[in-house]
Amino acid sequence: MDTRVTDGKRSLSGSLGVGSIVFMVVAAAAPLTVIAGAVPVGIALGDGAGFPATFVICCAVLLLFAVGFCAMSRHVPDAGAFYTYVQQGLGRVTGLGSAFLALATYTAVQLAVYGYFGAAVQALIVHYGGPELPWPAYSFAALALVGVLGYRHIELSSRLLGVLLVCEVAIVLVFDLVVTARGGHSGLSTAFLEPSEIASGSPGIGIMFAIASFLGFEATAVFRDEARDPERTVPRATYLALLLIGGFYTLSSWALVSAWGDDEVVKQAGADPGGILITSMTHRLGSVGGDVAQVLLVTSLFAALLSFHNVVARYAFSLGNSSALPASWGRAHTRHGSPHLASLAQSASALVLLGVFVAAGLDPVTQVFAWMAGTATLGVLVLMALTCLAVVVFFRRTKADTRPWHTLVAPVLGLAGLCACLALTVTNFPLLIGGSHGLALAIGAVLAAFFATGVVLALARPDAARALSRQPHPTQSHMEEPV
Numbered sequence: 001m002d003t004r005v006t007d008g009k010r011s012l013s014g015s016l017g018v019g020s021i022v023f024m025v026v027a028a029a030a031p032l033t034v035i036a037g038a039v040p041v042g043i044a045l046g047d048g049a050g051f052p053a054t055f056v057i058c059c060a061v062l063l064l065f066a067v068g069f070c071a072m073s074r075h076v077p078d079a080g081a082f083y084t085y086v087q088q089g090l091g092r093v094t095g096l097g098s099a100f101l102a103l104a105t106y107t108a109v110q111l112a113v114y115g116y117f118g119a120a121v122q123a124l125i126v127h128y129g130g131p132e133l134p135w136p137a138y139s140f141a142a143l144a145l146v147g148v149l150g151y152r153h154i155e156l157s158s159r160l161l162g163v164l165l166v167c168e169v170a171i172v173l174v175f176d177l178v179v180t181a182r183g184g185h186s187g188l189s190t191a192f193l194e195p196s197e198i199a200s201g202s203p204g205i206g207i208m209f210a211i212a213s214f215l216g217f218e219a220t221a222v223f224r225d226e227a228r229d230p231e232r233t234v235p236r237a238t239y240l241a242l243l244l245i246g247g248f249y250t251l252s253s254w255a256l257v258s259a260w261g262d263d264e265v266v267k268q269a270g271a272d273p274g275g276i277l278i279t280s281m282t283h284r285l286g287s288v289g290g291d292v293a294q295v296l297l298v299t300s301l302f303a304a305l306l307s308f309h310n311v312v313a314r315y316a317f318s319l320g321n322s323s324a325l326p327a328s329w330g331r332a333h334t335r336h337g338s339p340h341l342a343s344l345a346q347s348a349s350a351l352v353l354l355g356v357f358v359a360a361g362l363d364p365v366t367q368v369f370a371w372m373a374g375t376a377t378l379g380v381l382v383l384m385a386l387t388c389l390a391v392v393v394f395f396r397r398t399k400a401d402t403r404p405w406h407t408l409v410a411p412v413l414g415l416a417g418l419c420a421c422l423a424l425t426v427t428n429f430p431l432l433i434g435g436s437h438g439l440a441l442a443i444g445a446v447l448a449a450f451f452a453t454g455v456v457l458a459l460a461r462p463d464a465a466r467a468l469s470r471q472p473h474p475t476q477s478h479m480e481e482p483v
Contacts, residue, residue, distance in 0.1 A: 017228050020162070021220050021237040022244065027161040028216030028307035029245050030113070031252075032168035032293075032300035037116075038213045039253045040273040045431070046206025049191035049262035050198035052253040054210040059246030061417030062214055065384055066242055068391035068411030070235035075400050082383045084318070089390025089397075093458040096324055098386055100454035103315055104447060105379030107349065108372040109215060110308040114139045114354055115368030117301040124294055136358045142305055143354065147347035150309045151340050164303040168296045169248065171281070171289070176255040178284050186261035192254055197262075204424040208432065211421045212377040213249060216307065217241045256280060309346060316342035324457060324464040374433035375443050381422040382447070388415035 042051045069085070076084050082102050087095020118135035121142075126132050149160065180188070191197040220238040257265045259280050268276050278297075282290030317339035320329030329342040362368050388411045394400075395407035425432070430440045457464055 018233050018236045018240060021233060022241045023162040023165055024307050024310065025217050025220055025237070025241045026245055027165045027303040028311065029214065030216075030300050030304035031165075031245065031248055032172060032297055033116070033304065034213040034249060035172055035252045035256070036277040036293075036297055037274065038209050039249070039256060040269040040276045042206050042209035043253075043257065043265055044269040044273055045202060046209060047198055047201045047203040048266045049189055049257050050194065050200060050203075051206050051210075052192040052250050052257065053198045054203065054206040055213070055246055055249040055253065056192075058207060058210045058214060058421070059242065059250075061211075061414060061421065062217070062242055062246075063239075064410045064414030064417060065388055066238050066414075067406055068388060068414065070238055071401055071403070071406040072391050072394060073234045073238075074231045075394070075398075082387050083315075085387045085394075086383075086390045089392075089394035090386065092464075093455055094386070096458040096464060097451040097454035098383060099315065099319055099324065100457075101379055101447060101451040102383055103312065103319075104450040105376050105383065106308055106312045106315065107346075107353070108379065109376035110305060110312065110350060111353055111357070112369045112372030112376065113301055113304045113308065114143065114350065115357070115362075115364035115372070117142055117298070117305060119364040119369075120298050120301055124298055127294070135364045136354070139354060139364070140351075142302060143347065143350055146302075146305050146309045147343065149306055150313055150343040150347065161303050161307060164299045168300045168303070171293050171296050172248070172252050174289070175281050175284055176251055179255040179259045182284075184258040184261055185264065187258075189254060189258040189262055191257065191262050192250075205428050205431065207421060208377070208425050208428050210249075211381070211425070212373065212432075214242070214245060215376060215380055216304075216311075217245055259284065309343070309350075312346045313339045313343040316345055322464065323461070324454075371433050371439065371443065374429060374440075375447065377432065378422075378425055378429065378444070379447050381418060381425055385415060385418045385422060388412075388418060 039051070042054065043049070047054065072085055072088070076088055083095050083099035086098040115135075118137075118139035121138035122133065122135045217238070220234050220241060256277065259265070260268055265276075268279075272279065278290050278293055281293045285293075316325055316329050317332075319325040320327055320331070320342060329339070329345055331341060332339060357368050391411045392408060392415070395402075401407050429444075430437050433439055433443065
């Protein structure tokens with residue numbers, strides 16, 4: 001058993017390699033769900049047949065973010081991810097505000113997926129002649145199973161996520177290969193290579209949906225305590241996850257466009273955004289392929305639920321260790337080496353919030369999913385922008401790493417790109433959550449309130465998160481930085 005677990009029970013145990021962490025974060029991105037849901041909407045409302053190029057643009061911005069994020073990862077020994085970076089660079093008060101914003105952000109995206117999952121399972125069972133049970137029954141059942149898996153050792157979740165991820169990616173890649181080999185109605189699309197097509201329609205909306213599709217890749221640092229060799233594993237997993245997600249989204253969205261043709265895909269995506277992928281797969285792979293894709297869409301959503309649960313639980317665990325949340329949440333299970341109490345707390349909060357949505361009679365897709373996904377998109381962009389700024393300030397102040405590209409140029413360029421994406425998201429935010437400007441303001445106020453709660457806690461309790469304010473040893477050299 002890992003000594004970190006038995007000695008004080010304040011650290012998590014595990015030996016996750018690059019592959020396991022990549023599985024965890026790519027599963028959180030729910031790639032099949034993105035291709036089935038976000039891509040058709042991006043095509044219909046964004047820049048049409050040029051939409052695949054927006055994934056390339058967003059991936060480039062996030063790679064710039066990742067350069068500074070990874071350079072700083074070896075100087076941040078704690079597993080709190082965003083907020084530990086912000087705290088090291090911008091101070092304890094801003095850091096703790098970011099911590100509470102992160103809790104709200106990842107809780108929101110998990111609630112979004114619970115809503116979508118319940119609706120997807122309900123539709124699947126009814127489609128095959130089963131009983132039409134209410135969608136919350138399936139969401140609450142998933143919540144219970146996720147709670148059990150989150151309570152146990154991380155390796156169990158990693159293995160399950162690996163299997164589900166391979167299956168969902170495989171079915172889409174088969175579709176991609178068939179379209180590439182046989183061509184579409186008008187051959188293979190080249191619109192994503194033409195600047196006029198990329199800039200057509202509403203490219204700002206396209207970028208907004210594309211950047212939202214990457215949500216979850218940055219969670220690699222959350223698993224630092226459970227990584228086999230965190231100084232090498234975390235940076236490698238971050239780059240690999242980002243490149244795999246970006247490449248998969250670009251290829252698969254291009255295949256969907258090619259399958260229908262540049263003009264027809266816009267019409268089909270607008271007419272049936274939720275069903276165009278399954279229809280396309282049925283046409284190309286037969287009825288069996290369409291049926292398999294429907295089932296894997298459900299498993300994709302479950303994989304995302306489990307992955308985001310693990311992320312939130314580890315945020316709460318880290319905050320418990322730093323006295324910002326109950327200290328008991330910062331204890332690891334003696335046998336499983338898991339954040340079991342933080343995991344239970346996360347399950348309880350999800351149960352209560354999901355119960356409130358059900359009692360309010362909200363639609364699982366157009367309201368629960370749309371509102372919470374919009375909330376998470378806005379929150380994570382703010383967190384990444386703060387992290388980029390923290391990287392620049394940290395290295396300017398400490399001189400722990402003096403490489404210009406890693407510590408200044410790339411983070412500043414990433415910050416500029418993220419601020420542009422944030423501006424586009426704020427401008428188009430009402431569309432992302434159903435068109436209500438009042439609701440958009442309310443959601444923004446909720447996120448601001450969570451950030452303010454962390455700030456107030458930091459000011460009122462000087463001991464909160466103080467343990468995370470360690471500075472790197474001045475002799476640490478950038479020559480040791482892993483690639």
